[in-house]
Amino acid sequence: MFRLELQGITKRYPGVTANDGVNLQLRPGEIRAVLGENGAGKSTLMKVIYGAVQPDAGELRWNGTALELGSPRAARALGIAMVFQHFALFESLSVAQNVWLGLERGPTLAETSQRMTALGAEYGLPLEPARPVHTLSVGERQRVEILRALLATPQLLILDEPTSVLAPSAIPALFETLRRLARGGCAILYVSHKLDEVRALCESCTVLRAGRVTGSVDPRQESNASLSRLMIGVEPAPLSRREQPPGEVCLEVEALSRTPLEPFGVALRDVSLRVQRGELLGIAGVSGNGQRELLALLSGEDARSGPGQVRLFGHDLAGASPARRRELGLGFAPEERLGRATVPSLSLAQNTLLTRREPIRRGGWLDLGALRQLCARLLSTYAVRAQGPDAPARSLSGGNLQKFVLGRELDATPQLLIVSQPTWGVDVGASAQIRRQLLALRDAGSAVLVASEDLDELFEISDALVVMAGGRVSPRLPLREASVDQIGEWLSGLWPRAAASAAAAAGTAAAAAGTTGAPHA
Amino acid sequence: MLRLELRAAPSRLALYGSPLLALALTALSCGCLFALLGKDPLQGLALFFIQPLSSGRALAELSVKATPLLLMGLGLCVSYRANVWNVGAEGQFILGAIGGAGVALEATPHSGSYLVALVLLGGTLGGVLWAALVALARDRWNASEILVSLMLVYVAEQLLSYLVQGPWRDPAGYNFPQSATFAATARIPRLLSGSRANIGAPFALCAAFVCWLVSRRTHAGFRLLVGGLAPAAARYAGFSSRAALWTACLVSGAFSGLAGALEVAGPLGQLTPYVPAGYGFTAIVVAFVGRLEPVGVILSSVLLSMFHIGGELAQSRLGLPKALTSIFQGLLLFVLLACDTLIERRLRWLPGLGRASRAST
Numbered sequence: 001m002f003r004l005e006l007q008g009i010t011k012r013y014p015g016v017t018a019n020d021g022v023n024l025q026l027r028p029g030e031i032r033a034v035l036g037e038n039g040a041g042k043s044t045l046m047k048v049i050y051g052a053v054q055p056d057a058g059e060l061r062w063n064g065t066a067l068e069l070g071s072p073r074a075a076r077a078l079g080i081a082m083v084f085q086h087f088a089l090f091e092s093l094s095v096a097q098n099v100w101l102g103l104e105r106g107p108t109l110a111e112t113s114q115r116m117t118a119l120g121a122e123y124g125l126p127l128e129p130a131r132p133v134h135t136l137s138v139g140e141r142q143r144v145e146i147l148r149a150l151l152a153t154p155q156l157l158i159l160d161e162p163t164s165v166l167a168p169s170a171i172p173a174l175f176e177t178l179r180r181l182a183r184g185g186c187a188i189l190y191v192s193h194k195l196d197e198v199r200a201l202c203e204s205c206t207v208l209r210a211g212r213v214t215g216s217v218d219p220r221q222e223s224n225a226s227l228s229r230l231m232i233g234v235e236p237a238p239l240s241r242r243e244q245p246p247g248e249v250c251l252e253v254e255a256l257s258r259t260p261l262e263p264f265g266v267a268l269r270d271v272s273l274r275v276q277r278g279e280l281l282g283i284a285g286v287s288g289n290g291q292r293e294l295l296a297l298l299s300g301e302d303a304r305s306g307p308g309q310v311r312l313f314g315h316d317l318a319g320a321s322p323a324r325r326r327e328l329g330l331g332f333a334p335e336e337r338l339g340r341a342t343v344p345s346l347s348l349a350q351n352t353l354l355t356r357r358e359p360i361r362r363g364g365w366l367d368l369g370a371l372r373q374l375c376a377r378l379l380s381t382y383a384v385r386a387q388g389p390d391a392p393a394r395s396l397s398g399g400n401l402q403k404f405v406l407g408r409e410l411d412a413t414p415q416l417l418i419v420s421q422p423t424w425g426v427d428v429g430a431s432a433q434i435r436r437q438l439l440a441l442r443d444a445g446s447a448v449l450v451a452s453e454d455l456d457e458l459f460e461i462s463d464a465l466v467v468m469a470g471g472r473v474s475p476r477l478p479l480r481e482a483s484v485d486q487i488g489e490w491l492s493g494l495w496p497r498a499a500a501s502a503a504a505a506a507g508t509a510a511a512a513a514g515t516t517g518a519p520h521a
Numbered sequence: 522m523l524r525l526e527l528r529a530a531p532s533r534l535a536l537y538g539s540p541l542l543a544l545a546l547t548a549l550s551c552g553c554l555f556a557l558l559g560k561d562p563l564q565g566l567a568l569f570f571i572q573p574l575s576s577g578r579a580l581a582e583l584s585v586k587a588t589p590l591l592l593m594g595l596g597l598c599v600s601y602r603a604n605v606w607n608v609g610a611e612g613q614f615i616l617g618a619i620g621g622a623g624v625a626l627e628a629t630p631h632s633g634s635y636l637v638a639l640v641l642l643g644g645t646l647g648g649v650l651w652a653a654l655v656a657l658a659r660d661r662w663n664a665s666e667i668l669v670s671l672m673l674v675y676v677a678e679q680l681l682s683y684l685v686q687g688p689w690r691d692p693a694g695y696n697f698p699q700s701a702t703f704a705a706t707a708r709i710p711r712l713l714s715g716s717r718a719n720i721g722a723p724f725a726l727c728a729a730f731v732c733w734l735v736s737r738r739t740h741a742g743f744r745l746l747v748g749g750l751a752p753a754a755a756r757y758a759g760f761s762s763r764a765a766l767w768t769a770c771l772v773s774g775a776f777s778g779l780a781g782a783l784e785v786a787g788p789l790g791q792l793t794p795y796v797p798a799g800y801g802f803t804a805i806v807v808a809f810v811g812r813l814e815p816v817g818v819i820l821s822s823v824l825l826s827m828f829h830i831g832g833e834l835a836q837s838r839l840g841l842p843k844a845l846t847s848i849f850q851g852l853l854l855f856v857l858l859a860c861d862t863l864i865e866r867r868l869r870w871l872p873g874l875g876r877a878s879r880a881s882t
Contacts, residue, residue, distance in 0.1 A: 299757070300759065301756045301757055321759045321761075322756070322757065322758065322759030323758075323759035324759075325759075326759070332757070334757060336753070339751050339753055339754060340751070340753040340754050340756075340757050341754070341757060342754065343747055343750050343751040343754045344750075344751070345750060346746075346747070346750065350743065353740070353743055354747065354754060354757065354758040355758060360740050363739075364739045364740040364741050365738060365739055365740075366738050366739060366740060366743065368738070
């Protein structure tokens with residue numbers, strides 16, 4: 001008997017069929033991947049299983065009996081738990097208080113703490129119940145969410161892209177927890193688009209494309225190429241890049257220390273780095289280690305850098321507005337695409353105007369025709385799938401919105417482009433396109449600075465890496481000298497401090513001589 | 522079981538239909554109210570919706586009431602769109618009246634016709650000054666603009682009261698707390714002789730057009746819009762939030778001040794303690810009912826002046842309290858906010874829902 005069986009689940013939204021006759025079967029103790037690009041219908045399917053969305057057609061059988069789930073509450077009562085990609089935790093409350101708040105009835109706070117500690121020990125999820133959430137790393141927050149789900153002793157656990165927030169070193173521990181849980185009879189649905197993980201963890205895999213099931217396979221028997229064929233229909237072309245020595249220094253950050261602007265932000269401590277023309281420098285690190293604060297200081301959203309601390313082509317950027325920096329050739333694509341890189345409710349044409357000044361005529365009048373043309377050109381050049389320049393930004397999928405934002409910045413041919421999490425939540429096809437574009441900009445002689453949590457991505461595109469941990473930046477490491485193990489160690493802040501300044505000096509001197517920074521093949 | 526569901530895209534029909542639905546529901550509830558008070562509901566509603574439009578004189582009166590509401594509503598739209606919550610238009614209106622009166626009291630029967638322009642300028646400056654205090658407090662000391670602008674209304678009332686009882690009291694006015702009547706040269710010209718309608722109404726309509734043009738067609742309008750919708754995006758784009766704050770405050774102050782000067786040099790003709798008639802607070806309702814859009818504000822300012830006139834008529838003809846006006850206004854805003862839920866959501870009938878939730882418990 002199946003723990004969960006879906007038959008012909010169909011869900012239509014105006015203009016799009018999110019799920020089209022989806023079948024899925026899950027046995028107790030099975031770990032099944034649900035693989036698909038963004039917009040393939042994974043989220044809708046999970047919401048159907050979790051009772052948050054009612055399907056238009058199809059049947060859902062739970063332990064053999066057909067049922068209709070009216071709400072997540074009903075799903076939880078059956079033993080279905082879900083860990084979302086974005087956490088819902090109160091920063092100022094303790095771990096135990098957060099978990100206790102979410103419980104529907106019953107135990108006292110002390111009992112909850114005890115049960116959490118016991119469960120944590122059982123599944124290898126150590127957590128101190130009394131710690132305030134704002135002191136936790138992202139990985140620890142995820143543990144809170146998983147523990148919260150486990151407290152209900154679920155029969156089915158759904159995880160939505162759980163590794164997107166984890167350091168590589170934390171992933172094996174998560175997998176071990178999930179396997180232990182499965183051995184205890186809990187069925188697991190693992191939503192992801194990362195092929196390696198799916199192959200490492202899951203014994204079965206349902207692949208979705210455009211709302212339909214394109215395959216139900218054993219991922220351990222498949223290659224990455226065959227899985228991505230099922231997922232996107234074609235294999236992405238391999239990346240190519242030009243070998244070139246780096247040019248003049250473009251961005252220089254000297255001994256920058258800053259207290260954070262926001263509560264629970266990260267203080268920057270003695271940050272130094274430099275980026276040269278024709279190179280792509282990667283900033284590795286788990287989010288929340290000061291990347292956000294550093295990039296805001298570079299983009300000018302936080303203009304508090306001291307005199308001489310940040311220089312762009314020799315211009316001191318102290319107090320310079322984001323607009324002034326853009327004039328000097330800086331482009332920036334932040335990790336929040338909705339609400340920061342774009343205004344959700346405004347049209348794509350209006351959003352083009354956030355960083356582009358071409359359609360502004362004398363006296364501040366807008367040339368609406370020119371603006372629409374510019375936007376339409378961006379949409380076609382950068383293959384953004386949208387209804388047109390008038391479509392509101394929030395109507396685009398994550399990947400398409402990122403293509404739009406990056407296209408807007410790339411099209412202005414920046415001398416230095418700073419990108420944060422370029423492919424976060426972006427599907428495989430769009431990710432490949434975005435990486436290719438970043439490399440093309442580098443090949444054309446601009447400098448590119450990429451902050452990413454995805455180490456594979458950085459190893460694929462960077463010329464050199466620095467690591468950020470606890471508000472500090474490591475010495476720079478040319479890619480051919482870097483290994484995943486070493487970067488993994490540095491991610492926890494353990495790089496040789498004493499040698500740091502010497503190594504940085506040697507590194508830049510060598511780079512200036514054009515001997516290092518040669519691209520990694 | 523009925524259930525609210527998010528729509529995939531906001532409904533355009535609901536966007537424009539919601540104010541009409543709200544109006545219908547308001548009329549319905551007020552009709553019930555009339556019936557409860559023992560009056561004929563149709564007769565009562567006619568006072569609000571038909572009488573104010575029934576004759577040339579009534580229309581002129583309507584334009585006199587709608588003009589300050591339209592001007593102030595426009596200013597508040599600019600402010601609210603930029604996410605600056607200036608609720609003290611009433612105070613800025615009073616300062617506008619004081620500024621206009623200050624100039625008008627200097628007029629003699631022989632002054633040139635340019636003097637009217639100076640009266641309006643004085644009023645505008647008065648409103649700007651009062652709103653600048655709000656912007657300053659927020660900018661320098663991060664004081665809530667809601668509280669500061671609201672409290673400045675009471676300061677403005679006291680200032681007005683001091684002026685009409687002290688330095689500006691009419692020496693020939695039998696000690697009544699009011700200023701001398703302005704010279705004819707300082708009065709706002711009428712549109713037609715014998716009608717109460719003055720040039721304020723076309724003035725306000727032009728202002729609505731300018732607002733529409735600036736908000737749709739200029740970069741400055743765009744910067745304000747972005748600052749209000751998504752402050753993080755404005756920071757990212759490099760649009761100054763301080764500039765947005767000052768612009769929003771000063772523009773709404775200027776519009777309110779202008780409205781005050783038009784009122785005192787138009788229908789009133791002298792400065793009295795009765796200048797503040799609540800237009801500044803009604804204008805908040807006008808701005809929201811008008812969807813923070815210039816065209817919408819034109820319509821809503823007319824509608825709310827109909828309520829105003831209807832309330833007065835209900836008092837004189839049916840012997841009902843004038844507070845009916847406030848009830849109409851309050852109900853309309855309340856019902857509108859409720860109806861706006863339907864823009865992003867829709868009601869759906871889910872026959873299976875009751876069964877499933879029973880099964881789960």
